[in-house]
Structures are given as C-alpha cells and as structure tokens.
Amino acid sequence: MNDNLLKVSNLSKKFTLNSKYVNSPRLGDIIKSFFGIEFNSIRKTEDYWALKNISFELKRGENLGIVGLNGAGKSTLLKIILNRLSCDSGSFKLAGDAGGLIELGAGFHPEQTGRKNIYLNARLQGISKKEVNEKIDDIVGFSELEEFIDMPVKTYSSGMTIRLGFSVAIHFVKDLIICDEILAVGDFEFKQKCYKKIHELKERCSFILVSHSTRDIALFCDKAMFLHKGELVQYGPTDEVLKTYGLVTRSDSVSDLKKKMMNREIEIDLNQKRGKHINLIQAIQFQESEESRVERYGRIYEDSEYVKDVIVECSGKVIGDELVIENSKAFFLKITFTILKSVAHLRIGLPFFNEMGDMLIGPDSRKLTLGDSAFATRGKKSIVVSANRYPVNEGRFMIVLAINNDPGFLYRRHLCYVTVKNVDGSFGQVASNIVWKVAV
Amino acid sequence: MMGSKTNLLSELIQQSNALYFRNYLYKFQGMKMKYMWHIVMPCLPIFLYNLLNAIGIFGEGSDGVPRSITISIGIIYYYIFSETIVGFSAALESNKSYIVKTGVAFRACYLSVLYAVLSNFVIRYLVFLIIYFFYDYRFSPNLIYAIFYFLVPVLVGASLGLILSVFTVFYRDFNNFVQTIAFYMLFGSGVFGLIDGTSTLEIFVSNLPSYITVANAKGLILPEFEFNGSNVLVWTSISLFLCSLSIVGIRNSKGLVVNYLR
Numbered sequence: 001m002n003d004n005l006l007k008v009s010n011l012s013k014k015f016t017l018n019s020k021y022v023n024s025p026r027l028g029d030i031i032k033s034f035f036g037i038e039f040n041s042i043r044k045t046e047d048y049w050a051l052k053n054i055s056f057e058l059k060r061g062e063n064l065g066i067v068g069l070n071g072a073g074k075s076t077l078l079k080i081i082l083n084r085l086s087c088d089s090g091s092f093k094l095a096g097d098a099g100g101l102i103e104l105g106a107g108f109h110p111e112q113t114g115r116k117n118i119y120l121n122a123r124l125q126g127i128s129k130k131e132v133n134e135k136i137d138d139i140v141g142f143s144e145l146e147e148f149i150d151m152p153v154k155t156y157s158s159g160m161t162i163r164l165g166f167s168v169a170i171h172f173v174k175d176l177i178i179c180d181e182i183l184a185v186g187d188f189e190f191k192q193k194c195y196k197k198i199h200e201l202k203e204r205c206s207f208i209l210v211s212h213s214t215r216d217i218a219l220f221c222d223k224a225m226f227l228h229k230g231e232l233v234q235y236g237p238t239d240e241v242l243k244t245y246g247l248v249t250r251s252d253s254v255s256d257l258k259k260k261m262m263n264r265e266i267e268i269d270l271n272q273k274r275g276k277h278i279n280l281i282q283a284i285q286f287q288e289s290e291e292s293r294v295e296r297y298g299r300i301y302e303d304s305e306y307v308k309d310v311i312v313e314c315s316g317k318v319i320g321d322e323l324v325i326e327n328s329k330a331f332f333l334k335i336t337f338t339i340l341k342s343v344a345h346l347r348i349g350l351p352f353f354n355e356m357g358d359m360l361i362g363p364d365s366r367k368l369t370l371g372d373s374a375f376a377t378r379g380k381k382s383i384v385v386s387a388n389r390y391p392v393n394e395g396r397f398m399i400v401l402a403i404n405n406d407p408g409f410l411y412r413r414h415l416c417y418v419t420v421k422n423v424d425g426s427f428g429q430v431a432s433n434i435v436w437k438v439a440v
Numbered sequence: 441m442m443g444s445k446t447n448l449l450s451e452l453i454q455q456s457n458a459l460y461f462r463n464y465l466y467k468f469q470g471m472k473m474k475y476m477w478h479i480v481m482p483c484l485p486i487f488l489y490n491l492l493n494a495i496g497i498f499g500e501g502s503d504g505v506p507r508s509i510t511i512s513i514g515i516i517y518y519y520i521f522s523e524t525i526v527g528f529s530a531a532l533e534s535n536k537s538y539i540v541k542t543g544v545a546f547r548a549c550y551l552s553v554l555y556a557v558l559s560n561f562v563i564r565y566l567v568f569l570i571i572y573f574f575y576d577y578r579f580s581p582n583l584i585y586a587i588f589y590f591l592v593p594v595l596v597g598a599s600l601g602l603i604l605s606v607f608t609v610f611y612r613d614f615n616n617f618v619q620t621i622a623f624y625m626l627f628g629s630g631v632f633g634l635i636d637g638t639s640t641l642e643i644f645v646s647n648l649p650s651y652i653t654v655a656n657a658k659g660l661i662l663p664e665f666e667f668n669g670s671n672v673l674v675w676t677s678i679s680l681f682l683c684s685l686s687i688v689g690i691r692n693s694k695g696l697v698v699n700y701l702r
Binding site (some may be wrong): 025082123 | 450451452454455458459462470489538539541542543567603606610611639688690692693694698699700702
C-alpha cells in the first residue's frame, strides 16, 4: 500500500475583492467559460491570494494540525482538498476518500429526526442504507444521543448537532477526516471522547484538524502546519510549529515572522552558549488568565456526586500555587479525597504540562487497578505518589490532578506550578530512568 | 474519491436519493397532511382543469374524444417538460449549500430533479388511467408506450434546463423567468386543444418542442389523433445534442460555478 495519502504541490487560490464582480460576473465570461474558452475579465478586480504555493505531504496514519489566525487560508485549503473549491494553480493528489466536517449541521434536515438525518447525511456521502443499518447503533451510541435520536434535529443544541455529525463522519470515512474547528462546540467530555476515537482510528485513517486550540493540536497531531496570510510559514513536528505560532500577531507579514523565528533561534543559541539553557518553550511568554490556563492544561472539572474534599500535600503541607524545587530532590505527594459513590474504573492521573500546554509526562495509577479494589468504594481515601528524584529536570511546569472513572473525569484541577532547578546538570527536560552499568 | 466506476455510480445514486428525500419527500414535513401533499399537489392541475372543463369553460371538442382525457394527457406531458426545465435550471442554485458544504456532485442535483419529475408523472399517470377507463376506453399497448414516451419531454426539458442551470447560478432572475414562461406556455402547448391555424404565430407555437411533445403524446395514446414520429425524432435528436453540449459546458464552467457558489 502506498504510504502517501495526500500530496499537495504548489497550491494557490485567489479570490477577488471587487464586490461588483463577485455579485455579477459578465454574461460574456460565463458563456466563454461554458464553451471552455479562456477569458480575461476586462473589469478591474483586486485579487486576494487566499493560498500561495502551498506544498506538503501527509502519510497514511498521520494526523495533521493546521494553525493560523483568522483569514490565514485554513478553511480554503480544506475546501480544496475536499473538492468543494477549485484551485487557481498547483495540484493535489489524494490516495483515498476524504470526508469533512467543515460546518455545523451541514446536510442535516431540521424537521427530520436525528435517526433519519443519519441516513440522509450518510447518503449525501454516497453511503448505502445497508451500510448505515449495520452501523446505526454505533453511530447513535458514540453521539450519546440515544434519548433524542427520534427528535427533530431543529430541537438539538449546536453541541448535539456536532456530536451527530462527527459520529456519522468517523463511522464512514475510510481514509481522511477533515475537521474545521467544529469540535470547539462539543463539551469537554465529548471532545475527550472524539480525540480518543481519533487515536483509535489512527491505524486506518488520518485526520486533519483545524483548531485555535494549540493544546488539542499538540495532543493529537503528529505534524502541524502554520499558515499565515495564505502562505505556509512552517510545516513539521507539532511542537516546533506551535512554538512559531506563539510568536504571531495579526499585523505580522510572513517575512516578519520568519525574522522573528530567526531572531528567536539566535537568542536561544546565544543563551545556550552563555550556559543559561533557556528552553525553547520558555522563550514564548503567555498571558496567564483562567482561559489561557484551560486552553493549555485542559478544563477544570468536579463531579460532586462522586468526589469531594480533595487535598494534596507536599512534604506534610497543603500544596500552594507555586513550588520551587531542585531536580535531584525526591518527589513526594499525598492525595486525600472522599469517594461518595463506588467507582467502577477509578484511575488517578498526575500529568506534567510545560507552559506551552504540552503534556511532558503522564503518570497514572493504571498499574494499581484501583477500580477493582476496595479502594474504589465509598469513604475517605489516600494515595501517595513518589519518586527518588523529580521526574523533570528543568523549567516551569503545571501539575494537573485528574481523578477519573475511565474514560470520563470525576475531578480535574490545575494543582500548581512547579519551577524545577537543574542542580545536577542533567540533560533534557524529562528525567531519565535509564540505568547504566558497565558490562562484565 | 471512491475509485471504481461501480462505486462512483452507487455514490451518485445515494447522493441523488438524499437530495430527493430532502428537497422532495421531506418538503412537507411539519405539515398536518405530510406525505398526502405528494399525491394532492401533482393531481391538482388535472382536477382543476377537469373541473373547469366540467363547467363548460373549454367547450366541446370536435375530435370525438372526451375533453377530460385530452386535457389530462396534455397536462401530464406538459408538466413533465415544465417540471424538468424549471427543476434543472434551479438544480445548482437551490442545492448550493450541499454542493459547497457536503460536496454533493452536480450530477446528483440533476438526478434528484428527475426522481421528482418521475414521481409526479407516476401519480398523474395513475389518475389519468382512472379517467381513461372511466370513459370506457379499452386497454391498448399504446398505454405502455406512453410510459416510455416520458423520456421525450424529459430530454427536451433537460436540454434547456441544463444550460440554464449554469446561468441561474449567476443570475437568479433566470429562474423566475423560466417559471413564469413555463406556466404561461401551458396555454400554447396544445394541452387544451391542438392548433390548426396558419398565422405566423400559430405556426411558430406549433413548432415549439413543448407543443410537439404534447401533441404527439395525444397521438400516441389516442387513435383519433395523429402521431408524427419524425417530429419527435428530430426534437429528441436536437435535445440529445444540446444535453451533450450542456454536459461539456457544465464541466468547463464547473470551477467558475463552484467558486461563485461558495
């Protein structure tokens, strides 16, 4: 099987800014185009290049994230790949079928029930009734709309509509699914579920996600593309691209951005030479608001029916907002909480995020299989997390505490920022547990 | 992209079905009579003009055939022509959201119109058969041929509708013109009586494809009327040529159309 799923070469697309031309193209031009005759409109038009010479390749099984400010050309690119728009120059080759969710509720009939709309939507994608019959239960199940599936779609909220649309798409598209910012409408839990599904489907299909959430892109995309004013600024590993994306402002031209990228690299290089080891990520400053925290480290959540009185202690003291720690010191946290209802699949996670929102390590209690034990029943519980040295070497990190009833969350909190000082000269951000021995 | 021709065909059929369901079958959703409207609406012109005939508006025919039968035949075949031309000319414009948002093929838009025209034809034809046998007419094989004759007005309507569909995208006014002309042409298409005058206007009207289609439909079903096969053949050939030309033209202007629809 060919590994290349999508190959885009020098793709360009221009739009005209002249509203007169947009509203009424000349009759002569339409006639010429009908007979396949090239025409050059005499009417003066101002062209706007929505995409300029975009080239990239996507391999089967890879997930691509596209970032960029509004008007960068992200949606135009997706529409061209989905054959909903023609390009002015360049070409693309897709070795498979592609389906997309580029607009909320596209193709749904508001008067019809969710169930009938599943059939309708599938048919619009060219899928037979027989195939839908085989998968209808899975589709309804995934969308979590069992109760409302026989209600008209006009009664659905935007989140419900998108759940239905996403569910139909992932059950039928075989090779490439394109999502244009639509998952932003879904709630936190559904988003988690979608991304879990995306991960599961990685074997058989690829995803292209357009999102303003750098966290989503960082977590689920192998590669990323940064578009700015129709031009491809950077295409490559997700973390590298997101770092560049953090530098952009609307007034920047592409050349400004490239200068910034170059300056940043020089600065980092200089700092490294000075022995400061300033991390690439630290070079980007974030505004610390509640929103930006949620954006980077995920939502805060508490299901008070299951869990209450969560206390986290570090060295016998309740943990504060900020900790400063040396990397060679032992790591010790005690988590105490009260379970109000028995939990079938209890799991506790303690992921470390860098300031970009990238999860560096994600330790969890999976090995303890808490859900099967008496630990997961009602009552006050305590659990201790420890390591003989800090799991990260240097930098500022956010520790998040998550108490899960898999796959959903019961409790999720941004615990605290930890600034780790590298006192023993370890290399890299994450501490290695590799043991070295001289072979005999 | 589904690859094989069988898959492409099946995809086309599924998409056409979806548009047919959306634009036609679900059209009356939310109304009390729901699907009943799909029977009432196509039959309405037949009932209405038969009612006018019953109160003597059209007078007695000189051909010895009950007026009710000739009017019904005329309405059935004229409406195939008019529904095809109106439906085809609006096919791209009215389905633009599906073309742009869900990637529906142009072909599927036209095919869904054909489904709707065919459904209306079936309902009207059944009503016609009731009227036909009510007047003690016997079964003749021509009633079967008349079913296949459905293709002639479809071809004639499609040949013009396909060309107009491209222009309607840019000039939506076209659709209003087409609808208005299609409505008033009913009275000059031989539905209520054939033209036997020799004035320039009468000769012009009697050579229009809509008139020829209707007049020959009467000739095909009723022995009292003349069936001019060569006329039908000429217009079918012209229509086929125009359809082929339109298909190429639509393919040529697809980029312009899609960009404008976005």
